[in-house]
Amino acid sequence: MTATIERGSATAPVNSPKKAPARKRPGGFLGSSNGKKVVMAVTGAVMVLFLVAHMLGNLKIFFGRDSFNEYAHALRTLLEPIAPYRTLLTILEIVLVVSVVMHMWAAISLSRRASHARPVKYVAKKSQANGYATHIMRFGGATILLFVIWHLLDLTFGVVNPEGFNSTPADRMVSGFDASRWWVTLIYAVAVVMVGLHLRHGIWSAFQTLGWANRNRYRALRVTAAAVSVVLVVGFLAPPLAITFGVIK
Amino acid sequence: MKYTEGPEIRDAKAPEGPIEGRWEKRKFSARLVNPANKRKLHVIVVGTGLAGGSAAATLGELGYNVTSFCYQDSPRRAHSIAAQGGINAAKNYRGDGDSVYRLFYDTVKGGDFRARESNVYRLAEVSVNIIDQAVAQGVPFAREYGGLLDTRSFGGAQVSRTFYARGQTGQQLLLGAYQALERQIAAGTVTMHTRHEMLDLIVSDGRARGVIVRDMVTGEIERHFADAVVLATGGYGNVFFLSTNAKGCNTTAIWRAHERGAYFANPCYTQIHPTCIPVSGEYQSKLTLMSESLRNDGRVWVPLKKNDTRAPGDIPEEERDYYLERIYPAFGNLVPRDIASRAAKNVCDEGRGVGPGGLGVYLDFRDAINRLGRDAVEKKYGNLFEMYERITGENPYDVPMRIYPAVHYTMGGLWVDYDLQSTIPGLFVIGEANFSDHGANRLGASALMQGLADGYFVLPTTIGDYLADGPFGDVDEEAVAEAEIKVRTKIERLMSVNGTRTPDSFHRELGKLMWDYCGMERTEESLRKALERIPELREEFWQNVKVSGTAEELNQVLEKAGRVADFFDLAELMCLDALIRTESCGGHFRAESQDADGEALRDDENFAHVSAWERTPDGPVLHKEPLEYEYVKMTQRSYK
Amino acid sequence: MNLTLKVWRQSGPSDAGRMVTYRVEDVSPDMSFLEMLDVLNERLILEGDDPIAFDHDCREGICGMCGMVINGVAHGEQRATTTCQLHMRHFEDDATITIEPWRAAPFPVVKDLVVDRSAFDRIIQAGGFVSVPAGSAPDAHSIPVRKEDADAAFDAATCIGCGACVAACPNGSASLFTAAKITHLSLVPQGQPERLSRAKAMVDQMDAEGFGGCTNTGECTAVCPKGIPLDAIAQMNSDYLKANSK
Known part of the structure; x- marks a missing residue:
């Protein structure tokens, strides 16, 4: 790949006196900083869609444990009998895992690039762009990852759940957020808020990265990003809080 | 200081015949260089402003082997970038009676009959190509709603022939030239040396063959050789310390070439720009120009009374002296720069100046804001107003601006013939660095025109004729x-x-x-x-x-x-x-x-000539180049 | 005014550098920031000290030569202002001011506050132009350009290449600089033929120079003396994506 572009009817012979670039040229689209940003945007979008579905599913708990369990079961039996048990869910899980891994890979890679780009730090540095959310993306991402691991152990595999693995999803959920386990609800709440902050910048940022943003849309995009984040936060917090405070028994 | 008078310069090498055909004639008579030989011909260009940048890029495009130098850290920073108002071109897109001939006429007259007719005509002729070239490069000139280029009228002209890009025309034109230059650097035709300062000219066997430069980062003294040297190092207004020039602008390159034998023409012609922000204290390091275009809508005035210390808003209409409108009713606030400057000096000398030290006059937009509305004024001059407020802490929408003349441009420079060649064979001088086409006074928006005319169109043709004899072999x-x-x-x-x-x-x-x-x-x-x-x-x-x-x-x-x-x-x-x-x-x-x-008051009988100075061990020697006017009748300038 | 300055001093690229404290007295509020440094330097020269090296040229906010991080902000806290246009009236008496160079690996320090920004020139070399040799242009009115496009192109084209965007970016990204040129030329018809190849070449060069990637924090546009808008970067992203999907 070359960095010079076709010069059309150049009237001069072309040779390359260009100084050797400071760093090795990265390979291909995924090697470029923009390519990595696109990876973040696309995988982020996949995860946002997942979160929306996940949230809607969670809300089933308000229609009773059976409704919730049916939903959980349906996830596994969808497409049956055409495809074997758990086909769709497995595909979804694979897509999700790939998204998470690629999102993290791109984030780590960009973050390493950033630290190479500024080897000597400022003695004094003051942020001029207002936007608390933008500055905690990496920290937020790492926190969310830790939470997701805990979350899977708790409610998917039941390893740290009082009901264990051999129980219905609704049981695990209700017992997991029991008032006696208020600290679980607290961890969950903190993590969900973190997700919200992450998305407030992330959703807007994805549009910017994919080149769909412009100054006429900025306001609308920021409002949308904030709205989606708030809806998700509220939607995710409603069931555990309802359980902890005894609204759902 | 003693000086002697040497022989007159009789031939500046302009072709004969009707003025309309002279440049065409020269272009045809200039010998061409075989494309295969161009690569073997080496040209050094010093300076990367409009003239130097465009020349280096164009010579590169033509296939010459070019080495370019600038003292800044990037060729994009040359001081052409600071030109605000615009660039003249005889496009007559407005159909308001403009023509090449009229631009030629205005420039000769504006230069107070101290410029060469042939050169000025060529400048007016080439001006139209500059706009085409710049637009093709993507220069975002101001446009009208129909998508066509907008123009405005500028000091000293009664037609609307000035193309502009808000208040940053110089920047946009320079970036166009800079981008063309970078394209050639990438193509390998131009080798760029930034943070290098030219300290001497190498003259070998009577020809300019190279330069001695100092690498400003390491202090190393380097020698660079070529078949021809082009100086595009700008003017010397900084001799006044305070001027609108950039801090780094200097005379060293042309002065040391002068010491090597190049004649220096009309050094005393200095343009004082009437609309600069006044000095605020001893520590002042430079003066900032407010574009002359402000005079299109701003009205210049001082209090009628001497030492009037009232705030401008408290001075009633009848106690204000709109002195330019009063003295020059035909042109009013748009009189040429020298007249506007001197008028300001005169009212300040009378004790009617305003601001600290009484060295300032008002430039008032009150009437323009009332007539056009604040939005329209902001659209036209927003960035200039902002700049003013940043420097002075005063808001020109509410309080009239204070302006005072400052040194802005030097019409003098190294003497060059019609081919832009100095008295040292192989040393070409372009842009503000030469004594150029502006005579004793430059019209507004003509500096950009001249720099680019020299760099894109004139020099690349004329230097070929010289280089057709090259390569010139080893340097002594x-x-x-x-x-x-x-x-x-x-x-x-x-x-x-x-x-x-x-x-x-x-x-x-x-x-x-x-x-x-x-x-x-x-x-x-x-x-x-x-x-x-x-x-x-x-x-x-x-x-x-x-x-x-x-x-x-x-x-x-x-x-x-x-x-x-x-x-x-x-x-x-x-x-x-x-x-x-x-x-x-x-x-x-x-x-x-x-x-x-x-x-x-001109004295055409005794001074209708260019004063070209030669430097010799026995002191300066004056060579006069008589100026003849076949087309524009010499008249005493009057803007009344 | 009396001020305490904490200035980054570094004698050359190989020196580690350190902050040095100076006291400057009798500063006039009408002075520009650079004039204040001039006054200090005049004193340092006479005292036999090495004056503080800093880049500057036009001193009217357009050449892009000057630039320092003042109290943690590129070009100081005054918005839309270059260092040379910053005036001392915006500082409090007896204030302590820290002054640092742009800090980015692709901008190595030459001396004190002077950095090497030639990486920007190489990004332009990669494609920041329209390939049109002098003399080959058609009449300027042959292609009308919508006023809105011309104005938006101008907004992007006002970039002065000072490097404040890189200095302010937490990632040391040159996205705003690169995007400004890509956007300028994408918005005018003359820039269309090379539009996608230009975006690709310039972004790849930006990466090759070692700048960081953009994470849309908006720090760049906040310090940009010309207020180059953030949507320039969206435009660049869009063109780059299209260039890569061809």
Whole structure:
């Protein structure tokens, strides 16, 4: 790949006196900083869609444990009998895992690039762009990852759940957020808020990265990003809080 | 200061015949260089402003092997970038009666009949191509809703022929040239050396064959050879210390070429720009220009009463003197720069100036805001207003701006013939660095035009004719060594004085002296005083200057000291030139030569010539180049 | 005014550098920031010290030569202002001011506050132009350009290449600089033929120079003396994506 572009009817012979670039040229689209940003945007979008579905599913708990369990079961039996048990869910899980891994890979890679780009730090540095959310993306991402691991152990595999693995999803959920386990609800709440902050910048940022943003849309995009984040936060917090405070028994 | 008079310059090499056909004729008669040979021909271009940048890019496009130098860290920063108002071109897109001939006529007249007709006609002719070229490069000129280019009228013109890009026309045109230059750098036709300063010209067997430069980062003295050298190093307005030039602008390149034999023409022609932000204190390091375009809608006034300290808003209409409108009813606030500047000086001398020290006049937008609305004014001048507020802390929407004249442009420079070649064969000089096409006064929006005309269109043609005889073989080693030793000796001398005054303090003193004695108004007495004082100050400089650090590193004090040293010599020549030109013309106003109304009075009988100075060990030698006007009848300029 | 300055001093690329404290007295509020440094430097020269090296040229906010991080903000806290246009009236008496160079690996320090920004020139070399040799242009009115496009192109084209965007970016990204040129030329018809190849070449060069990637924090546009808008970067992203999907 070359960095010079076709010069059309150049009237001069072309040779390359260009100084050797400071760093090795990265390979291909995924090697470029923009390519990595696109990876973040696309995988982020996949995860946002997942979160929306996940949230809607969670809300089933308000229609009773059976409704919730049916939903959980349906996830596994969808497409049956055409495809074997758990086909769709497995595909979804694979897509999700790939998204998470690629999102993290791109984030780590960009973050390493950033630290190479500024080897000597400022003695004094003051942020001029207002936007608390933008500055905690990496920290937020790492926190969310830790939470997701805990979350899977708790409610998917039941390893740290009082009901264990051999129980219905609704049981695990209700017992997991029991008032006696208020600290679980607290961890969950903190993590969900973190997700919200992450998305407030992330959703807007994805549009910017994919080149769909412009100054006429900025306001609308920021409002949308904030709205989606708030809806998700509220939607995710409603069931555990309802359980902890005894609204759902 | 003693000088002698040498033979006249009789032939500036302009083709004969009707003026409309001269450039065409020259283009055809200029020999072409075989494309295969161009690569073997090496051209050095010093300076990367509009002239140098466009010349280096174009020569690269043509296939020459070009080496380019600039003192800044990037060629994009040359001071052409600061030009605000616009660029003239005889496109007649408005259908308001403009034509190549009219632009030619206006420029000759505006230059107070001290420019060559042939050159000016060519400039007007080429002006139309510049706009085409710039638009094709993607320069975002202002446009109208129909998608066509917008134009405005500019000081000294009654047609609307000035193309502009908000208040940043120079920036946009320079970036166009810079991008073309970078394209050639990538293509390998141009080798760029940034942070390099030219310190001497290498002349071998009577031809300009290279330059001695200093790498401003390492302090290394380097030699570069070529078949021709092009100087595009701008003007010398910084001899006044305070000017609208960038801090780094200097005369060193052209001055040292002058020392090597290139004639220096009309050094005394200095343009004072009427609309600058006044000085606020002793520490002031430079002056900032407010685009002349402001005069299209702003009205210039001072209080009728002397020493009126009321706030401008408290001065009623009948106690205001809109002096430009009063004295020059036909042109009003749009009179040429020299007239507007002197008028401002006169009212301030009367004690009617405003602001600190009484050195300022108002430029008021109240009426424009009432007539057009604040939004329209903001659209047109928003960035200029912002800039003003940033510097002065005053908001020009509420309080009238204060302006005062400041040195802006130097019409003088190295003498060149019609081919832009100096008196040293192979040394070409373009842009503000040559004495050029503006005569004794440059019209607004004509500097950008001239720089780009020289760089894109004129030089690339004419230099080919010279290079057709090349390559010129080896450079005489002795000449190179001599030049290098001269440079090194000068640096060592500056480093070794170790006195008690900084280069800047000398520069400041020299500048004040020049402003007082050789500024807007010059008299025999003031010039004689300056000619007495300059050598004394120069003597003190060489005895008492202090340069810190070493010569083998980035040393901004050393750079400055070397430039100031050359300014002393130039200042002396400027004053001498001003002294013997006892007439007033354009940017050169001799108090002794004015009519009953206080207007500049030319003396065509004795001074219709270019004064080209040769530097010899026995002192300066004056060569006159007579100016003849076949097309534009010489008249006393009148803007009343 | 009296001020305490904490200035980054570094004698050359190989020196580690350190902050040095200076006291400056009798500063006029009407002085520009650089004039204040001039006054200090005049004193340092006479005291036999090495004056503080800093880049500057036009001193009217357009050449892009000057630039320092003042109290943690590129070009200081005054918005839409270059260092040379910053005036001392915006500082409090007896204030302590920290002054640092642009800090980014692709902008190595040359001396004190002077950095090497030639990486920007190489990004332009990669494609920041329209390939049109002098003399080959058609009449300027042959292609009308919508006023809105011309104005938006101008907004992007006002970039002065000072490097404040890189200095302010937490990632040391040159996205705003690169995007400004890509956007300028994408918005005018003359820039269309090379539009996608230009975006690709310039972004790849930006990466090759070692600048960081953009994370849309908006720090760049906040300090940009010309207020180059953030949507320039969206435009660049869009063109780059299209260039890569061809």
